[in-house]
Amino acid sequence: MTPITIFAGKTVALFGLGGSGLATALALQAGGAQVVACDDNPAKNAEAEANGIEIADLRKADWSRFSSFILSPGVPLTHPQPHWSVPLARAAGVEIIGDIELFCRERAKIAPKAPFIAITGTNGKSTTTALVAHILREAGQDVQMGGNIGTAILSLAPPSDERVHVIECSSFQIDLTPSLAPTIGVLLNISPDHLDRHGTLQNYAAIKERLIAKADKVVIGVDDALTRSAVGHIQGEVLRVGLSDHERGSIYAESHRIFANRDGCTVPIADLAGIASLRGDHNAQNAAAAVAIALFSGIDTVTIARALRSFPGLAHRMEEIARRGHVLFINDSKATNADSTEKALKSFDDIYWILGGKAKEGGITALAPYFAKVRKAYLIGAASDEYAATLGSAVPHVFCSTLDRAVQQAAQDTAEMSRAVVLLSPASASFDQYPNFEVRGNHFRELVKTLPGVEPAMGA
Known part of the structure; x- marks a missing residue:
């Protein structure tokens, strides 16, 4: 845990007691703050109360008591309309911030030079975050990884000069972090996503850019127009990453090899051939970004190349979970939009595709160029009718x-196949049937394990 001492002796309000919310309340309490919290879920209130957190109805609270209001990133701040707690805080002149902002302020107080790597992007941020943490650990560093991936940031050990935090940041989290100023800020890509929460693509892109605005060093992808346009706004030292960006000051992936362009000279860094956890152009981009971050962190190229080859991959992201004969079962539950699913469809052939859930804007229309690779599709969830119309x-x-x-x-249809891939890549949010994509992916894994004749895939 990282105790938040910056609010010692003060009273703060908090709404949202899910995983990161409860961790935030406990970190504030451990640092000496008085926390008044609530959640719309009575079970969450009871859990927090059992941990010594004061529970109260913030609709009836005296907001003049509160020095700050901590909002869970899953709760709407602006769109489609602010949560009922937001106008109460604003009317009282109480700042609205999130858990990553608390970390940033605590870091500024106790260890302002502590290494802090913050990573965002519409797609690839979880894989890149996990890969960076893996490389740094292989280099012998004390690494704390979390944020939007896995562990809530305030459940991690406190910042220190000898410890590096590698933190994945969602747009929701960035929107609640006004003082975000990482040692290394990483913006991988921007494509339409979460527009229901940010209103427009321009708003969404501007929030993503905030992560790199105050960074000491910046790693930025340049394979899409929105991130390319952001390059001109960067103040700190920059490494550009992408596919075949040969300009000076770039790390680029070409086929399965990664190169650095240093002062006009091309230097080979690593070869991704045969690394199943990093297959596909999108993972070459992720790996190029991780290499850039590692170089900025002072890691030598031999260690980087070795760590890339030992990377186990990310659960729920093109994860090989089982084989039955020559049929491979892939868990890509983390693909919650079409852009993410595109990466999987590009990477495989003879696909038996399981898709559906709560549709994102645009649905799967953009995936039409890959339909020829799909032998059959299996529709689940709320988007079934819409996706069926698109598949036609x-x-x-x-x-x-x-x-x-x-x-x-899908198992019946592929039982006699000499070659096939059963791919769960929903291109949709999970919320119509599951709490999150992890639960969806774990369910898929368990279902596949029960099939007769399946064996774990190598490394699964």
Whole structure:
């Protein structure tokens, strides 16, 4: 835990007692603050109260008591409309911040030079975060990894000069972190996502850019127009990353090899051939970004190349979970939008595709160029009718409603195949049927394990 001492002796309000919310309340309490919290879920209130947190109805609270208001990143700040707690805080002149902002302020107080790597992007940020943490650990560093991936940031050990924090940041978290100023700020890419929470693509892109605005050093992807336009706004030292960006000051991936362009000279860094956890152009981009971060962190190229080859991959992201004969089962539950699913469709052939859930804006229309690679589609969840209309006659498809039916049907259809990939890559949020993509992916993994004749994939 990182005790938050900056509010010692003060009273703060907090809404949202999920995983990061409860961790935040406990960190504030450990640092000497009085926390008054609530959640719309009575079970969450009871859990917090059992941990010594004061629970109160913030609708009826005296907001003049509060020095700050801590809002869970999952709660709407602006769109589609502010949560009821937001106008109460604003009317009282109480600042609205999140858990990463608390970390940033505590770091500024106790260890302002502590290494802090913050990573964002529409896609690839979890893989890049995990890969960076892996490289730094292989180099012998004390690494704390969390934020939007895995562990809440305030559940990690406190910042110190001898410890590096590698933190994935969502747009929701960045929006609540006005003093975000990492040692290394990373912006991988920007494509339409979460527009229901940010209103417009321009708003979403501007929030993403905030992560790099005050960074000492910046790693930025240049394979899309929005991130390329952001390059001109950067104040700190910059490394550009992408596919075949040969300009000076770039780390680029070409086919399966990664190069650095140093003062006009091309220097080979690593070869990704044969690394299953880093297959595909998108992972070459992620690896190029991780290499740039590692170089900024002073890691030698031999260690970087060795660490890339030993990277186990990220759960729920093109994760090889099982084989049955020559049929490979892939868990890509983390693909919650079409742009993310595109990476999986590009990486495989002879695909039996399980998709659906709560549709994002644009649905799967952008994936039409890859429909020829799909032998059959299995539709689940709320988006089934919309996705069926998009697939039309181009892809044979069946309505399965639930994931268990989809897995059974796909297993039957591929039972006699000499080569096939059963791919869960939903291109949709999970919230219509599951609490999050992790639960969805874990369910898929368990369903596949029960199939007769399956064996764990190498490394699974």
